[in-house]
Amino acid sequence: MTDSSERGRAPHGGSPLSVTQEQLWLLDRVDPGNASYNTPMMWRLDGRLDAALLARALGAVARRQEMLRAYVVAADGVPHQVVADEVPLPLEVTDLTHLPQADREAETDRILAEAAHRPFDLGRPPLFRVALIRTGPEQHVMALVIHHIVSDGWSLQVLLQEVADLYAGLVTGADVALPPLTAQFVDYARMQRERLAGPRGEALAAYWTRQLAGAPVDLGLPTDRPRPAVTDFAGDRYVFQVPEALRAELGALARADRASMFMVTLAGFVSLLSRLTGRQDLLVGTPVANRDRPEWGPLVGYFADTLVLRGDVGGDPSFRELLGRVRSTALAGFVHRDLPFRVLVERLQPERAANRNPLFQVMFILQNIPARRRQAEMPGVTMTRLDDVRSTSIFDLRFDLFEFEDELRGQLEYSTQLFDRSTVERIASQYVALLTDACADPDRPVSALSLGGAHVDAAAFNDDLEEV
Incomplete structure (x- = not known):
């Protein structure tokens, strides 16, 4: 592994970007200042917090994790990532305790929204920031915002845990030694490039070319408004609860059919999409972690990528x-998960449009989250995760299910250019109703599963749309 200080002293060199990083860099070049790939994580901190020690813990993690000091430079149009030796600590502290309660809450919301939506310059490190807001004598709100080009969802948990561990050591005076890192993200990026250039890359491309041959690249999901010529990524979110009884039934069905909770809930999603669109052949995106080696697990970096899974509802099964x-x-897809989505698009050359994502427009995600991750502990401080304040949506619909130890929660992120909130609420309700009926009688045809109300006529829905 190359010494990080050598990389930091190479202002016009550096290391190759991964394929997924390069795609984000290209998107940023086309639309500079777009904050759609900012990833925020918000926490309420209750207890006696020492902001100075928190800053020291953040600084220590930044020195340990190279991607927290990384930035992108281009030489002759070719981007590389450079790791700086040191970066200024982006901790922004604001004390609002002098304000009346109502003003304090409004200003907190404003600061959080500004931190989440302020663009990053990919050519200037660091590509993360932390806003710490003091709202009471022993109350704070913290927003960690990081650009997706140097992180993913797994990375955020790594970062949070390392900061919490180091903060605990500083508060208690204990000597906390985090396990040494045996690799850094640039090693993964280099390995990925080498792998794709060899026989493995060609075999992966051949598999996905066969798997997706002839698949429709436009889902045709009915929308409340015509698709605009260019998307502005404006979005919103709707959160809903899956009943506990249904969660248990889904688990029982998965066990009976040697499937996972992901497979059962994805089958429900494919069923619903088929009913809404009238399509029997459709594509859905889902993320993969791409951390199949132990040395990748404790790293901050953009490892995640997207699989395109083909749903076959032909013959009314x-x-x-x-x-x-x-x-x-799904099983075959995960075996062949190493082909980056960008390479797949380049290989298939689907018809492109500025107002929709290539190959798929809806994303399905199931995250298994132990209950303890909804709260984290630092000495004298309880951290509770808050809903973030993003108002963007990269996809038409992104359907998240969060499986905690004691509940199953859903979240629909949607394009407000396309959908009204009432439509998204109805889609969530229909999904729960369909799964309830499927669990009650899994041998019933998909076309006969209840949507919990009046039958949704996709053709009529589209006819109404054409009259707008």
Whole structure:
């Protein structure tokens, strides 16, 4: 592994970007200042917090994790990532305790929104910031915002845990030694490039070319408004709860059919999309962590990528039969997960449009989150995760399910250019109703599963749209 100080002293050199990093860099070049790939994480901190020690812990993690000191430079149009030896600590502290309560809450919301939506300059490190707001004698709100080009969802948990561990050591005076890192993200990026250039890369491309041959690249999901010529990524979120009884039934169905909770809930999503669109062949995106080596696990970096899974609802199968199809497709997809989405698009050359994502427009995600991750502990401080304040949506719909130890929660992130909130609420309700019916009788045809109300006529929906 190359010494980080050598990389830091190479202002016009550096290391190659991963394929997914390069895609984000290209998007930033086309639309500089777009904050759609800012990733915020918000926490309420209750207890006696020492802001100075928190800053020291953040600084220590930045020295340990190279991507927290990374930035991108281009030489002759080719981007490289450079790791700076040192970066200024981007901790912004604001004390609002002098304000009346109502003003304090409004100003807190404003600061959080500004921190989440302020663009990063990819050519200037660091590509993360922390806003710490004091709202009471022993109350703070903290926003960690990091650009996706140097992180992913897994990275945020790594970062938070390392900061908490180091802060605990500073408060208690204990000597906290984090496990040494045996690699850095630039090693992964270099390995990925080498792998794709060899026989493995060609075999992966051949598999996905066969798998997606002839698939429709436009889902045709009914929307409340015509698709604009260019998307502005404006979005909103709707959160809903899956009943505990249904969660248990989904788990039982998964065990009975040798499937996972992801496969069962994805089968439900494919069923619903088929009912809403009238399509029997459709594509759905889902993320993969790409941390299949132990040395990648404790790193901050953009490892995640996207799989495109093909849903086959042809022949009006029973839900159980569809689950079997989804299971086979998912298992084969994960075996061949190493081909970056960008390379897949370049290989397939689908018809491109400025107002929709290539290949798929909806994303499905199931995250298994132990209950303890909703709260984290530092000495004298309890950290509670807050809903973030983003108002963007990269996809038409992004459907998240969060499986905690004691509940299953859903979240629909949607394009406000396309959908009204009432429509998204109805989609969530229909999804829960369909899964409830599927669990009650998994041998019932997908077309007969209840949507919990009046039948949704996709053709009529589209006819109404054409009259707008």
